[in-house]
Amino acid sequence: PRMGWMDRLRGGLRKTSASIATVFTGTRIDEALYEELEEALLMADTGVKATERLLTDLKRRVKDTRTTDPAAVKGLLVDALTELLRPLEKPLVIGEFTPTVIMVAGVNGAGKTTSIGKLTRHLAQAGASVLLAAADTFRAAAREQLGVWADRNTVEIISQEGGDPAAVSYDAVTAGRARRKDVVLIDTAGRLPTQLHLMEELRKIKRTIVKAGNAPGAAGMGQPPHEVLLVIDGNTGQNALAQVRAFDDALQLTGLIVTKLDGTAKGGVLAAIAQERPLPVYFIGVGEKLEDLETFSAREFALALLT
Numbered sequence: 001p002r003m004g005w006m007d008r009l010r011g012g013l014r015k016t017s018a019s020i021a022t023v024f025t026g027t028r029i030d031e032a033l034y035e036e037l038e039e040a041l042l043m044a045d046t047g048v049k050a051t052e053r054l055l056t057d058l059k060r061r062v063k064d065t066r067t068t069d070p071a072a073v074k075g076l077l078v079d080a081l082t083e084l085l086r087p088l089e090k091p092l093v094i095g096e097f098t099p100t101v102i103m104v105a106g107v108n109g110a111g112k113t114t115s116i117g118k119l120t121r122h123l124a125q126a127g128a129s130v131l132l133a134a135a136d137t138f139r140a141a142a143r144e145q146l147g148v149w150a151d152r153n154t155v156e157i158i159s160q161e162g163g164d165p166a167a168v169s170y171d172a173v174t175a176g177r178a179r180r181k182d183v184v185l186i187d188t189a190g191r192l193p194t195q196l197h198l199m200e201e202l203r204k205i206k207r208t209i210v211k212a213g214n215a216p217g218a219a220g221m222g223q224p225p226h227e228v229l230l231v232i233d234g235n236t237g238q239n240a241l242a243q244v245r246a247f248d249d250a251l252q253l254t255g256l257i258v259t260k261l262d263g264t265a266k267g268g269v270l271a272a273i274a275q276e277r278p279l280p281v282y283f284i285g286v287g288e289k290l291e292d293l294e295t296f297s298a299r300e301f302a303l304a305l306l307t
């Protein structure tokens with residue numbers, strides 16, 4: 001039987017949890033314990049600020065509960081991390097607009113195409129009609145891969161070899177409205193042929209989507225894009241955080257999908273994100289298969305990371 005996703009998340013984060021677990025095997029709660037813990041958290045790419053905040057919070061909890069048992073401190077750390085991660089816990093809401101337009105960005109290799117396939121399946125299973133748009137017109141492989149996901153989920157796809165990404169996006173919004181789709185998912189490029197600037201390209205796509213929402217007859221669909229998601233590879237730790245900053249500055253992100261949490265020693269990066277850019281983590285990727293997409297739960301994640 002397939003392992004449950006929590007087991008896979010746990011297995012994936014084991015590299016982190018193992019190094020943190022040793023911190024609590026001593027007999028005393030002392031400075032040495034906190035120092036070891038600090039090191040383990042930093043090693044997991046939790047970042048300096050989030051680590052400091054967690055340690056301060058943890059010490060307060062230890063004091064409040066008057067615990068003297070190092071093993072009990074672990075439970076208090078789970079509580080502290082859960083509280084830090086709580087703002088990231090938010091469901092992706094669709095259904096308010098017809099269609100809900102979701103623009104998806106992410107650097108090549110982050111797992112963007114795979115995540116769009118997973119998200120398509122998730123939405124289709126929830127009964128939503130989906131239109132996919134391949135606005136990464138530069139990369140033939142990305143278009144083909146998206147086509148495969150579309151076939152597998154029997155959803156329609158708008159794709160145009162070598163076309164203008166902004167034009168494809170505009171067409172997708174218009175088609176999504178005309179065909180009364182619930183969701184239009186727009187896949188964008190993660191890298192461009194040289195000379196062109198990725199962020200400029202993505203901003204242009206976003207502006208074009210806004211324009212499509214202002215077209216005659218588009219009233220009632222609100223102001224698309226309704227979501228601008230960034231897919232990040234959880235395995236890249238602080239690098240992923242740098243991507244969140246850069247894409248958020250350029251595109252005003254509304255949420256994240258964090259992939260590859262089934263095999264990373266850098267699971268602490270979610271705490272760093274919570275500290276610096278507390279964007280909703282709508283989904284996490286916990287494997288390569290289409291069904292390996294889960295909603296994010298702060299408590300479950302904290303438990304998987306620390307116990």
Ligand code: GDP
Binds near residue numbers: 108110115261287
């Ligand atoms: P893109 O370049 O961002 O579109 O990335 P892809 O979707 O092509 O994914 C890059 C690689 O990461 C592929 O081999 C995927 O199978 C793999 N991948 C994507 N998401 C996950 C995940 O959550 N877990 C694991 N283990 N692999 C993933």
